[in-house]
Amino acid sequence: MKLDAIDLRILTAVQADGRITKLALAEKAGLSPTPCWMRLRKLEKAGIIAGYHAHIDVRRLAPVASVLMEVTLTNHRQADFERFERAVAATDEITACWSVGGGVDYILKIMASDIDAYQRLVDSLLDRELGIDRYFTYIITKTVKDETVLSLKTLIPEPQ
Incomplete structure (x- = not known):
């Protein structure tokens, strides 16, 4: 699946907050809610979004x-x-x-x-x-860093 800049903004937003509202996600993605929601579903169906989880300490x-x-x-x-x-x-x-x-x-x-x-x-x-x-x-005596959020912009070049 080819991703564009909007897809990457959606992924970045839901990765940081899996409970983000449809409206807030649409704002972060720069889309209206319905097309944003359709893109989110497409990313889920493609398996790019593998699930939503709570990070429990x-x-x-x-x-x-x-x-x-x-x-x-x-x-x-x-x-x-x-x-x-x-x-x-x-x-x-x-x-x-x-x-x-x-x-x-x-x-x-x-x-x-x-x-x-x-x-x-x-x-x-x-x-x-x-x-x-x-x-x-x-x-492990001390956790220095234990990130679950990936910096997509450093791993994936922004599409043209």
Whole structure:
């Protein structure tokens, strides 16, 4: 789907405020409400807008241990990757997982109630024989930046 400057303004606005009103969105986009709403629906149908979410500061609700974990698998067959990825997808405490190039296979972001709960999770992953050869744990001690809003104007050149 080819995007124009209006589409990018719509995306920027809903990314910053998923609860923006139709009228406010139309103003930010520089359109009247109906055409703006039609463009928004088109962006949703195309899958460019994948959903709307509330950003919850879980630390205001309960103490949490945030951990990054590097994982290297013993074998590198497609079936090994698929088995590990299915286990990751089914584990609620693993909030993000990236397959990466370089010296490790995956980087995981894990949110657990405390370090003991994290270790129990790791033990259960190892007990399930998912092919984990090595893992390294990095406990997050302070969040310096954790943005969910992307600067579209720096990532996507403005259409002519």
